[in-house]
Amino acid sequence: MNIKFSYTDPLQLSETLQEYGQAIRITQLENGEGSYSMAHTKSSCMAIAEISASKPLLYEGWGTSWSVDFNWITPMRKANYPFGYCEGFDMNDNSLGGFNTFHSNPGDSWGKYSESCSSTACMLDKKTLLNKLKECKASQAIANLSESIGLVIDHEAFSQLRRLARRDLVRGISNPSKYYDLMTICLEEGNHKLYKKKQVKNQKLLGEIVSLSHDPDKMSAPMSLSDVCQHLNVGQASLYRTCQDYFGLGIIEMMTQVRLEEARRSMIYYSTTSNCDNNTIREIAIRFGFKHQGRFSRRYFTSFGELPSHTLKRAKLF
16 A cells, blocks of 8 residues: 655554554654655565655654564665664664564664655564574574664675565565565674664663653653753763764754644544644643643644644544
8 A cells, every 4th residue: 555645644654554553653853844655565474664755754662562673774865874773773775673673562662764765664473583583593593683773784685675575565465475584584694783882872872862752751841951961861962962963953852843743643633533622722732841832833833834723623624
């Protein structure tokens, strides 16, 4: 199935992914209008989805109880920097990420991808994959899957896997076992990316930043910069550089954008399930830490191109 829509309805991405048990929160990291496209298909023991967007996106909360959600990117133009980060792992055209979903709780994973690439998720059944690796006596593959957050793959099997996924996104999945065969080779033959000590530290910090930004208990009473630094046990200068380098904006700005997205999600939800008015907007704004309704409306308009009242009216029509 293929869908394409404008920025006025970005929540459709996360709603579509919920069909696969993915309770993902998606945040656009740049203001302004944009567009999104998604192709997805599934079979009894796997699913694949490819997403592209005209703005950089942050995904938080993916991971299911049944699957390992492997990720790779397809560049749309040349770049001298990573096209994104999957749980802190640099994503380039030969990167395979998403390994954290093998041993983490559902909803614990995150990723950030630029507008210069599309990102593909290949969701394979955990038990089926592990049985396949044991059957093939692929001990290195099991170790890589268990101990790594991602691999660099220069084997032909990775190219075949990508071509197969792109074909099946159009025609439908006809041979799921082929994915398990090719993934076994990729996991067995993949190489570790060497990171400096500081980069390893940053990977841990990135996960903590994303988790804190989406913590519902922190949204009603927004934290100051000093509070965030104390909570993460990091200096302001180090936090600033990390956020700018990996997300392109400061930590407070990032947390504010996430709160705006969650406020919008709530307005759309309530407008389709109950009667809403200006009091609803005020209550939702306060719930997500915006005490001044005028400032909330201005910030909301800057991010989404419409006022909160327009979101309520438009959502009621659908």
